[in-house]
Amino acid sequence: MIKKTTVTNTRLLKAPGSTILKLCNNVEEFTGDSYHLDHWQSHAQALINFFVQNTKLQSVTFCRMPGNKHKCINMECLLSFSFDAITASDIVDGLDNGKPWVCERLQAFKANITGLPTIMDIVDKSDECYSVMRSMHLKVFEQLSALVKLETLDLSYPPQYHGSTFRYVNQTDGVWFSLEAGLEKLESLNQLETLATHRVNQKMTVEDGRWMSHHWSDKFTLYVEDHLGCNYQGEDCDTSEQIRNFVRVKCSD
Numbered sequence: 457m458i459k460k461t462t463v464t465n466t467r468l469l470k471a472p473g474s475t476i477l478k479l480c481n482n483v484e485e486f487t488g489d490s491y492h493l494d495h496w497q498s499h500a501q502a503l504i505n506f507f508v509q510n511t512k513l514q515s516v517t518f519c520r521m522p523g524n525k526h527k528c529i530n531m532e533c534l535l536s537f538s539f540d541a542i543t544a545s546d547i548v549d550g551l552d553n554g555k556p557w558v559c560e561r562l563q564a565f566k567a568n569i570t571g572l573p574t575i576m577d578i579v580d581k582s583d584e585c586y587s588v589m590r591s592m593h594l595k596v597f598e599q600l601s602a603l604v605k606l607e608t609l610d611l612s613y614p615p616q617y618h619g620s621t622f623r624y625v626n627q628t629d630g631v632w633f634s635l636e637a638g639l640e641k642l643e644s645l646n647q648l649e650t651l652a653t654h655r656v657n658q659k660m661t662v663e664d665g666r667w668m669s670h671h672w673s674d675k676f677t678l679y680v681e682d683h684l685g686c687n688y689q690g691e692d693c694d695t696s697e698q699i700r701n702f703v704r705v706k707c708s709d
Contacts (some may be wrong), residue, residue, distance in 0.1 A: 485515040497573050507531060534559040538566040540614055545571055548595045562603050568656070569596060575637060576659045596631060597641035607673075612654035613676065618634040624676050630656040634664050648672040652679040665699035677704040 462607065482514040486507075507513060508531065537559070547569070550556055575589045600609070612630050633653065634637055642648075649672075668676060699705065 470611060483510065484512055487517045487518075491678060509679060532558050532561070534562050536564040537562060538564070538610075541568040541570050543571045544569055544592055544596055546593060547599050551595055551599060557599060561605055563605050564608040564610075565603060565606060566608070566612075568613050569611055569631050571629060572596060572631060572656065574632060574635065576632050576657075593632065594638040594641065597638045601641050601644045605647060606645050607647055608650040608652075609645075609648060610650070610652040610679075611656060612652050613656050613681075619648075633658060633668075634660060635667060637701060639664060639667060643671050645672060649675045649678065650677055654679065660695075660699060662695060662698045662702070665702040669702040679706050 476583075507516060510531075511533055513531060513534055516531075516538070517532065517536075518539040572592055573589045575586055575593065578589075580586065600606075613630065620626045631637075631653075633651065651668075651672075668678070
């Protein structure tokens, strides 16, 4: 019985009933080893059907995931899910339509959440845009809070692929881990050991760091690109140092 497979040649996936998918019917770990989305796009529905129907699948990894990711994340048996991105609107729509994620056994989640406009630089909190954007943040936090077994949460912005090269740029939209944005909704993630936000702009306060240290695992470590307590223009060294009094912080080179 095949328990682990890596698929690199999508010509093997000619139809939902293809041989490779039948052989992998009881697979527990599936990896789509290709960064080129067009390699998978024509087989997206076959893959989605395979993922949803496989009741033993515990781990799915894709560099770039085709099709409806929201359906994939609804597999109850999942322990680990890693793919490129999911949109905040998909998360919000799922909750609003009574279809939240059911993968409550998930221990590791790695995906960038896109389409979540930043609110950390809005000065006028009475602005209607601020209210709308913050409500989206609250919905995203509400969904993540259901993953109570989560040990690793990696929402890093992946390198952008251009031709034969990768470009590392910062994401200007994305989840802001701040009490102002609704961080307190993640109180249920008391097993969380790792939060990674590489290339996702953050502006954390000392209070945010103190909250994390009180509510998440004693082993909790925050992985960031190169700064804390800062904005896009420069670093607030004093705030960063104070945050480190509460939280272990590791920066990439």
